[in-house]
Amino acid sequence: MADPVKVDIPHKLGREAARARLDGGIGKIAEVIPGAATVDQRWDGDTLHFAIAVMGQKLGCRLEVFDDKVHAEVDLPPMLALFAGKIREKLLGGATKLLK
Helix, strand or coil: CCCEEEEEEEECCCCHHHHHHHHEEEEHHHCCCCCEEEEEEEEEEEEEEEEEEECEEEEEEEEECCEEEEEEEEEHHHHHHHHHHHHHHHHHHHHHHCCC
């Protein structure tokens, strides 16, 4: 397993509003990765755990919501590790739009 992609996305919504945006827009986050689809999701406290299926691989993802930021981690299988930089860029851009 490659190192996870980690991104902090700042926001000014507060914890509850950020959670609501993420809950209602999780499908949009998966859309930032071409050919990806969200396959399952669950909340554990202030952390949203979800999986994305892409290119026959399943990516484990976590979004931990804080008052002023969301910490995102995406676990990449070795086959997709080459795309870590692009995934980081797309995640940062897509999640930032969702939290505005």
